[in-house]
Amino acid sequence: MNVYFLKEHDFNSFMSKMIESKKVIGPVAKKSKFVFDKLESPEQLRLDYDVTILPPKKEFFPTCQKLVCFDGNKFEGCINPQEKILFGVHFYDVKAIDMTDHLFSEKNQDWNYLANRKATTIVASNIQKVSGRAFFASVGKEVGPKGHDAFITKINGGYVFEAITDKGEAIVKFGKFEKASDSQKSEAQSANESMLGKCPEKLKYSSSEIADKVRKNFTNEKLWEEAAHDCFSCGSCNVVCPTCYCFDVQDDWNLDQKTGTRSRYWDACLTEDFSKVSLGGGHAENFRESRGDRFRHRIMRKATYLNEKLGGPACVGCGRCSSACTADIADPVNVINKIMEAK
Amino acid sequence: MCNCCSSNNHSHNYDEQNIFLPKEAKIVRAVQATATERHFTLRMASGEKMKFDPGQILEVSLFGFGEIPIGLASSPTRENTFDIVIRTVGRVSTAINKLNEGDSLFIRGPLGRGFDLNLLRNHNILVIAGGIGLCPTRSLIQYIMDRRSEFKKFSLFYGAKDPSQQMFLEDLANWRKSNDVDFHETVDRGSDDWKGNTGVITTLFKKSSITPDTKVIICGPPIMFKFVIAELDKIGVARKDVYVDLERRMKCGVGKCGHCQINDKYVCVDGPVFSFDEIQNLEEAI
Known part of the structure; x- marks a missing residue:
């Protein structure tokens, strides 16, 4: 596919044309933070964002997603994909999306996710500013970003736009793109490479070393109880994670008490009820009863359980969990480096 | 609309x-x-x-x-x-x-994955069902009774909390008098008119003669598993010949929602039936 250059002063007209003809989701400022939201104008777009509060997975896997609509005993599925362009996704989130793509595709394909995903064009963008807890340069290095349709990189005087798929190539028609020169391409490459050195946090070991050691420490109860000692079981670390995809399924009546929906809601394995089964008579069995059990499950899931399926850990180093954790105990770098130093 | x-x-x-x-x-x-x-x-x-x-x-x-x-x-x-x-x-x-x-x-x-009948056919079978564990195992019990000639000796141990908790009363009556099944039952707490065995399910082992070449299926409350496994170890039943039917919270049933995950296994797609040697080293399983 082709690599293009777009001059700085042509960028807003490119975005305007794209927004006019397609639904475009991009990073926008929300007070002092950033979120992915529908763009109304090019000025809203903040490609200089560090990280968004929630990951972009919500575009395919919304916080609440209707699965089945019912009216008495009549029912129908709710798959209703909307064409959209997800613009300005950092490479760590591209990696995460590729992971959820895989997990929703394997075995029983879930078209409630996949239809939304297929209807989306993803334009990745270079990281212009690194967030305070990021460690994307040192995690899962064996897995590169893939599944995106184009990659846009800010360089001096404009943007280098690499079209990767036909969907990515189709965006070029909205702007005055010209062929990128070799020097522009190499400037883009070094802009992307240089950011890797700016992560404030760093894992000191390889993915396989980590997977091995973390797994071996499964029964190190003391370690997990200590790590989770201050955990509020709030699930914030799960909710902001780009690779978490656990959900609950609930039915909701409409006011008429006849019609309603069956929906899935984001769930969190750190919450107390996540693995709890009612036995009746007020009794329950909780298969991960202690905070340590649940904290361990999250770290295991990120560092070991899914590695075989994903080719690397289910963590991309965005640092969102570290920032979101009320007690500041969720930071995978701290937890994993500590486990690696355990006997 | x-x-x-x-x-x-x-x-x-x-x-x-x-x-x-x-x-x-x-x-x-x-x-x-x-x-x-x-x-x-x-x-x-x-x-x-x-x-x-x-x-x-x-x-x-x-x-x-x-x-x-x-x-x-x-x-x-x-x-x-x-x-x-x-x-x-x-x-x-x-x-x-x-x-x-x-x-x-x-x-x-x-x-999910049920019982692998090919592994059970032409073998001695023992089903151990505690409480509501009789419900999923009844699918196998009925299968064996319907195709009795495909299996060798068939034993069934059933435990309930008390006689009022016993289920499938017609089935129980049939099994008690059937020559096709070596059936033993117990209750944790008897009642005035209960004439059968009282005690935990493992007390039934001495009522039967289970041989080491038996394929064993266990389903019941989590606490039951380790006591039953200990008895089976004494008899010398290989752990690969023991199958457990696990219960977990499951919201999706298709291996996505994460609730039933045990290590890297999802009970709803990889189970609910597991051979014991598959999960015995899997923390959180039993």
Whole structure:
């Protein structure tokens, strides 16, 4: 596919044309933070964002997603994909999306996710500013970003736009793109490479070393109880994670008490009820009863359980969990480096 | 226009692939099995026969209340109906247990991995069912009884808390007098008119003679497993010949939602039936 250059002063007209003809989701400022939201104008777009509060997975896997609509005993599925362009996704989130793509595709394909995903064009963008807890340069290095349709990189005087798929190539028609020169391409490459050195946090070991050691420490109860000692079981670390995809399924009546929906809601394995089964008579069995059990499950899931399926850990180093954790105990770098130093 | 969510364009192109769309089943028989358990016999509303393996599960739902995972409680060798037993516990099960013959339930499935009959045929079989664990194992028990010649000696141990908690009373009466099954039962607490064995389920081992070449199926409360396994170890039954039917919270039944995960296994797709050697080193499993 082709690599293009777009001059700085042509960028807003490119975005305007794209927004006019397609639904475009991009990073926008929300007070002092950033979120992915529908763009109304090019000025809203903040490609200089560090990280968004929630990951972009919500575009395919919304916080609440209707699965089945019912009216008495009549029912129908709710798959209703909307064409959209997800613009300005950092490479760590591209990696995460590729992971959820895989997990929703394997075995029983879930078209409630996949239809939304297929209807989306993803334009990745270079990281212009690194967030305070990021460690994307040192995690899962064996897995590169893939599944995106184009990659846009800010360089001096404009943007280098690499079209990767036909969907990515189709965006070029909205702007005055010209062929990128070799020097522009190499400037883009070094802009992307240089950011890797700016992560404030760093894992000191390889993915396989980590997977091995973390797994071996499964029964190190003391370690997990200590790590989770201050955990509020709030699930914030799960909710902001780009690779978490656990959900609950609930039915909701409409006011008429006849019609309603069956929906899935984001769930969190750190919450107390996540693995709890009612036995009746007020009794329950909780298969991960202690905070340590649940904290361990999250770290295991990120560092070991899914590695075989994903080719690397289910963590991309965005640092969102570290920032979101009320007690500041969720930071995978701290937890994993500590486990690696355990006997 | 969809009445419930005001959407104009649900795409029905995906209906065939939508793993969350249930199918309607009609209740052809509903019996109160115990004070808290209700036994339903169902038939698909479409008339089709559901193909399943003993030990597989269904997601059973009632719109507006929700879905719950339930083990199939009858054998695929039986007509074109299938049984489930539901304990009144929460919102969904309470609503379902108010239903009667002619009402509809909605099901997804069969889901998961049931018993591998090829591994069980031509072997001595022992099924150990504690409490409500008799429901999913009944799918296998019926199968064996229906195709008795395909199996060698068949033993069945059943334990309930007290006589009022015993389920499938017709089946129990048949098994007690049948020559096809070496049946033993116990209750934790007897009653005035209880003349059978009293004590935990492992007390039944001395009533039978289980040989080391037996394939053993265990389903019951988690606490039961380790005591039963200890007995089987004494007899010398290999752990690869022991199968357990696990229970977990399952919301999706298709290996996505994460609730039933044990290490890297999902009980809803990799199980609920596991051979014991598969999970004995899997922390959190038992």
